[in-house]
Amino acid sequence: MWSSAVVVAGYGDSQPGEMLENNVVNDCVQVYKWLQNRTESPIYIWGHSLGANLATSTVARLDQNANLTGLILEAAFTSLTDELYFHPYVKYLKWLPWFWDTVVKPLQHNGFLFDTTKHIEMVQCPILFLHAKDDEIVPYFMSQALYTASKKRNVSEWVLNDTKLVLFNAKIGLNHYFIYRDSFTFFHILLKAKSDHVLCCEEQNIAVLCQNSLKLLKLRNYASVSVLRWRNIGQTSLDVNTNVIKDVILYKSNNDRFFKMVNFFGIAQFGFWTYLSLTAYQTLKDIPVSQSTESVWWRKINFGENRWRNSLTIISFLIGWGILAVSWLYTLRAVKYLILRKGGQQATIVTYTPLGPNRMFTLDLANVSSTQSRTAATSFIPLKVKGHWFYYMIDMKGEFRNTVLFDHTAGLKRLRRTTNVPGCDYACFYVYGRFLLNI
Missing domain, CATH: 3.40.50 (Rossmann fold)
Known part of the structure; x- marks a missing residue:
């Protein structure tokens, strides 16, 4: 090279x-x-x-x-002027009175036509x-x-x-x-x-x-x-040659300690916010408050009133549940191993789980699509798996054991469509x- x-x-x-x-x-x-x-x-x-x-x-x-x-x-x-007028990131700015005078015209003046x-x-x-x-x-x-x-x-x-x-x-x-x-x-x-x-x-x-x-x-x-x-x-x-004679590990990431900490954080937050929601529901009492004009606005609110007590209870519980759900989803979508199976037609994805044991499943490579190439990715490579919600994430800090096979199997972007070209018999x-x- x-x-x-x-x-x-x-x-x-x-x-x-x-x-x-x-x-x-x-x-x-x-x-x-x-x-x-x-x-x-x-x-x-x-x-x-x-x-x-x-x-x-x-x-x-x-x-x-x-x-x-x-x-x-x-x-x-x-x-360039026409493109700026229709560009999705700029079309909302073009109505500002200063935009053309301070952005577009200086570009033209400096030779960017x-x-x-x-x-x-x-x-x-x-x-x-x-x-x-x-x-x-x-x-x-x-x-x-x-x-x-x-x-x-x-x-x-x-x-x-x-x-x-x-x-x-x-x-x-x-x-x-x-x-x-x-x-x-x-x-x-x-x-x-x-x-x-x-x-x-x-x-x-x-x-x-x-x-x-x-x-x-x-x-x-x-x-x-x-x-x-x-x-x-x-x-x-x-x-x-992707027709391998035995199973080949394409990628691995040993990051168990990090995901244990993520799930411990999620469980702890879920417990904290659940306790807070129970406390709000059980201890807030419906006590009338003074509506004096001299009181600050929050002192005029009766948090023991049903609408406020129930709202605080539900919101607190949903915050805890949301943190736990995100931590678990992130764990379940993090790829630990990616294995190309014998014959090169299938791949096994192994992910972390919140409770410790690994989760794995095998599927055809035709059902896996990488939305970003390995060489262009900076932090993660999102993998779209047919029939699964959300993306599976390959951490770039992990180890690619066989970059050539990865780039030509699981690392390909598949558009999931068929283009028919009239009069063309090529594969x-x-x-x-x-x-x-x-x-």
């Missing part, structure tokens, strides 16, 4: 400079030229969300697009637009607007004919982040592209797929800082690329 790092302008050990749109695009151009000098095969640039703008700006800045084969824009927005509509006019290669109709971050009509603008370019007719817009039905559930995992994307982009190299720009990632069109890179967010980093992934999904599969370039 080898790695090298290039820090984006304005960050870390790079030369002094500002973190501006122009500087980031210059970095992307240099990455493309670096790749272009090392291969003769077709190259596609793939951009996601904010990365779609960077990808478009990069292609527009290249000399005659440097013979680029194609541009793929996933969940692209028309401009991200005007995709303007840059797309200078793209000379075919463009594929991908957008999910249930995207809550970037509305899909922005891709429609960009597609309309791209059809007005002064380019060859075949380029316009090869420029396509694909909108994914909201029922599929791809949202803003998961289009690249869809089987339609695999078949109609990677298999038909017949390209050995794809340069991908994501909102926090830039990736290079350097193997062949059958090996799709599963993008991962390895860092939240703007550091350009190469990573060599030694094994692809096609190389991993549905998920595989990885070999090289990852990550921002």
